[in-house]
Amino acid sequence: MVALVRPSTEQIWRWLDQIPDPEIPVITLVDLGVIRGVSWAEDMLVITVTPTYSGCPATRVIQMDIEAALSEKGVMNLKVVQQLSPSWTTDFLSKKGRDALENFGISPPHTAAGPQHCPLCKSRNVEKISQFGSTPCKALWRCCDCCEPFDYFKCI
Amino acid sequence: MTQREALFEFLQHLGDNTLILSHRVSEWCGHAPVIEEDIALANTALDLIGQAQMWLGLAAEIEGAGRDADALTYHRDSWDFRNLLLVERPNGDFGKTLMRQFLFDAWQALMLEKLARSEHKQIAAIAGKAIKEVAYHLERSGDTVIGLGDGTEESHARMQAALDDLWPYCGEMFNLDERYNALILANILPRMDDLRARWLSKVTDIFDDATLVIPTDNFAHSGGKSGRHTEHLGHLLCEMQVLQRSYPGAKW
Incomplete structure (x- = not known):
């Protein structure tokens, strides 16, 4: 109909x-x-x-x-x-979407070099574990201050 | 050979490279030395299968015989495949798998960069999409080759053996294929004259950092592009095609 x-x-x-x-x-x-x-x-x-x-x-x-x-x-x-x-x-991601990712604990795309900060404690002291993560669009990172691993929505 | 037939051949070459390598890499799923590497290998295989779907989908469209990407994947036999012999090589150990990946990634990144400028809009669109994924593959395979090559005595020896073993399969990437001349003249394919030199420069940089030595013998196997494959492809296809061979047309 x-x-x-x-x-x-x-x-x-x-x-x-x-x-x-x-x-x-x-x-x-x-x-x-x-x-x-x-x-x-x-x-x-x-x-x-x-x-x-x-x-x-x-x-x-x-x-x-x-x-x-x-x-x-x-x-x-x-x-x-x-x-x-x-x-x-990743430039197509909306501002609303970026904020929602950050609040959820997935670091939104920042630069090819990596995330701006840990999405949990906001520390800038972070390191890459792997460029590949649980879905094709994410990389695995770790916070060196709060020690939590987190997903980074990697730039393409 | 008409221009359309040449284009069908070439698109199968691109699609079969990514399809067969994807299958090989997926054989690691659940077996890699650490979970991060397992995930990275599975993601790489996933990107490659996606690219294969696009290239083979376009190939089938150009062929115009009512086939699709699945028909080309599951219902051709080994002599119809146009992939490089390199990508059908068995995985060997983890280092050898990553060495094969690096040799291929370095070539594919350059090839896609050229194809993204093709006057054929669909080819340019697929290449423009795939190149972003391949940039990540190349970064990782290059880093791993350096890490293992310049690693322990054991890892160094294994990486040098992998390079010695796979090097004779690299020359085929650059064999000038007269069948594609019509496509180059039509600006569908870019000229490939500088491909070998640029590839060699990239791999040499990485191998220098990895303390690995490129073999001096430049003997090169060939045949994959025209359908003359090693026995390894047949075994791979047995596994990949078994369901569609047993139940033709079965749907998920």
Whole structure:
């Protein structure tokens, strides 16, 4: 069934901003910066999505989550298209998303050299354990003051 | 060979390199010496399989015969694969796996840098995406080669043996392939003239820091790009393809 009143693209963006990232649910898909476009092609809603990492298993889940969330709002005629270029970069992360990551204990992307500080005690005395972590987008770091290991959302 | 056939060949070469290396690296999952390395290897394999999906997906699209990335992966036999012989080499020990990774990463990073400037938009987009991931692979494999090469007597000896063993498989990366000339003329593929020199300069820097010596014999095996593989690929495919061979078209 096609919704009788076509929701505005602003409304769609607000709905998309309620869908949590499947692997880091403290941020939304809009925060993550993977939604690159929302538009209507007559009665069909077209959502353009870019993958974070080539092999990230969350990519397919993200597409299913978008379809499920919008069909709940009555948008049935929907197409999710993938766009590779411009390729996803951590610069696409929203300010709201960065703050949410920090509060959750994941250090948000800072520079290629590493995080600004420990997300827990805020010490700048931190060291890298490994450039690879529990998901493709994260690296493993450790705080040398509070001694806690933490995830760093690495820059790409 | 038409331009389309040449492009299909070349995209299979790119896709098969990452597919076969991904499978090899994934064999380490749960077996690496420490958990951080296990995670790093699994992440590397994941990036490579993602890249393989994109390259082989595009290859199938260019071929236009109704196949997709899965069909190319699971329903071709070894003579249809176009990967470098280097990536089908068995893993050996951890050091040898990382040596193979470094030799490949150093080549792939340069190749992707060139392909990101291709006039073929899809090729440029895939390369532009993959290059960011490969930068992390190269940083890690290079650091590990230095750490183990300039490490203990035991680790140094193993890394030198790994380099001696794998070096004859590197020349194939730079074999000029006449089949691709039409693609270079069409600006789909960039010119590769300086690839070998730039690669050699990168690996030489790392091997100097790693106190490893590049073999003087420049004999190079070849054949992978045209489908003449070692026995190792057949064994790998047996494992990788068994489910789709037994139950063709099975869906998850």
